[in-house]
Amino acid sequence: MAPARTALPRLLCAGVRSARRWPGFLRKATPGPAGPSGRMLTGAPNPARSEPQDDHDLQRKILDLPLKHSDFFNVKELFSVKSLFEARVHLGHKAGCRHRFMEPYIFGSRLDQDIIDLEQTASHLQLALNFTAHVAYRKGIILFVSRNRQFMHLIENTAQNCGEYAHTRYFKGGLLTNAQLLFGPEVRLPDLIIFLHTLNNVFEPHVAVRDAAKMNIPTVGIVDTNCNPCLITYPIPGNDDSPPAVHLYCRLFCTTINRAKEKRRQMEILYQLPSVKRAEDSGTAN
Amino acid sequence: MAGSRLETVGSVFSRTRNLMRAGVLKEKPLWYDVYKAFPPLREPVFQKPNLRYGKAKATIQDIFYHEDRIRAKFFSAYGSGPKAFDLFNPNFKSTCERFVEKYIELQNLGETNEEKLFVETGKALLAEGIILRRIGEARAVTIRHQAAAEGNQPQKDDAWEQQEAREEPQGACSGL
Numbered sequence: 186m187a188p189a190r191t192a193l194p195r196l197l198c199a200g201v202r203s204a205r206r207w208p209g210f211l212r213k214a215t216p217g218p219a220g221p222s223g224r225m226l227t228g229a230p231n232p233a234r235s236e237p238q239d240d241h242d243l244q245r246k247i248l249d250l251p252l253k254h255s256d257f258f259n260v261k262e263l264f265s266v267k268s269l270f271e272a273r274v275h276l277g278h279k280a281g282c283r284h285r286f287m288e289p290y291i292f293g294s295r296l297d298q299d300i301i302d303l304e305q306t307a308s309h310l311q312l313a314l315n316f317t318a319h320v321a322y323r324k325g326i327i328l329f330v331s332r333n334r335q336f337m338h339l340i341e342n343t344a345q346n347c348g349e350y351a352h353t354r355y356f357k358g359g360l361l362t363n364a365q366l367l368f369g370p371e372v373r374l375p376d377l378i379i380f381l382h383t384l385n386n387v388f389e390p391h392v393a394v395r396d397a398a399k400m401n402i403p404t405v406g407i408v409d410t411n412c413n414p415c416l417i418t419y420p421i422p423g424n425d426d427s428p429p430a431v432h433l434y435c436r437l438f439c440t441t442i443n444r445a446k447e448k449r450r451q452m453e454i455l456y457q458l459p460s461v462k463r464a465e466d467s468g469t470a471n
Numbered sequence: 472m473a474g475s476r477l478e479t480v481g482s483v484f485s486r487t488r489n490l491m492r493a494g495v496l497k498e499k500p501l502w503y504d505v506y507k508a509f510p511p512l513r514e515p516v517f518q519k520p521n522l523r524y525g526k527a528k529a530t531i532q533d534i535f536y537h538e539d540r541i542r543a544k545f546f547s548a549y550g551s552g553p554k555a556f557d558l559f560n561p562n563f564k565s566t567c568e569r570f571v572e573k574y575i576e577l578q579n580l581g582e583t584n585e586e587k588l589f590v591e592t593g594k595a596l597l598a599e600g601i602i603l604r605r606i607g608e609a610r611a612v613t614i615r616h617q618a619a620a621e622g623n624q625p626q627k628d629d630a631w632e633q634q635e636a637r638e639e640p641q642g643a644c645s646g647l
Binding site: 248249252271280283284285286288291292293294295300306308309312315316319320323324325341364376377396398399400401402403413416417418419420 | 474475476477478482483484486487488500502503504505506508509511512513515516517518521522523530531532533534561564
């Protein structure tokens, strides 16, 4: 689906092409009829009105239970300070490129090159992965954004592997702020935006950072020593230029999102929700 | 659906919370409870990035080790050393690294005079098989010495001399 469309010549207004891709992406797993709210309903009709309270309680239990644990999805085991070091996450830019607000996250500078404090990175990364997992668990839409051409393809593949979305092309002006006009009257905006590179190709902050803050969308972002971490909800101070580092981040995000979705499926089966029951009856796989 | 587009005022969470409290925003967003349960270490409030002026400097410390003094002396005397740096290997030991280790070994044995230690380490490495060629005026001595010993080498030495002369400024720029 997506690879075929990306292969189309980008010479024809790349911005419009990428914008058009969204409605296609919105039709995820089960292409059912679109309801009046614009959300994709499953093929099955709504659960019977006879037991609304039970359903409501179950839903609340499913959603509230994970919030009680400090690390429900066990994201801590996915990385360690050593693995971050080996992926060269601690390497920052030269001292002249340093952004003022990144100073608290910098350990020191070795011969003019900033070294990021990996202890802080580890704690930030744990918070960010935990947040991503919870959003994915609640069936939120996650959008990967980056404007670094070196890792464009990798990020698109990562998004495809987790069943989420990516936007690594030219970010058209009102994509988030004027979505109603660009996509249609009923659009569901992403519930979380993950920035693998906060800067665009002219080393300025990506427009989506400010736009996500405007549209009250939380963001997770890898901030290098030349980035501004202010508006990013869950910044992760780390290297965003080395291939091993970016590969590590993509792997981590992919794993957490898949883990969270799997957990959601398990919880639904455990609590035997009516929608899942009907899916079982109709013979679809668990 | 109501919303607040003032990204410079508070954080995303504070704006959403206040809108819900005021009753303007009816539906709770998906991420609200998650943020409430696991807030970030710093509230994502907008801050105006002001530049530093005058004598104000950043409070970031330089990272230096004790071995750096020995490394500085080694590089000023011998350049980058005979062996090329293999960055693919995480456990790679360069000539400089071995020099530093030997130096510290000899220092722990009780020596105190720095120049003596330097010369002793050079001799110890020579015994292990690593030939260190000095850069600068001392080179003429080594070349003449080598020419006398090996006879046919002077042409190669001149080419090596020119290469070292070209490599020197490059070595200074890489700074590692």
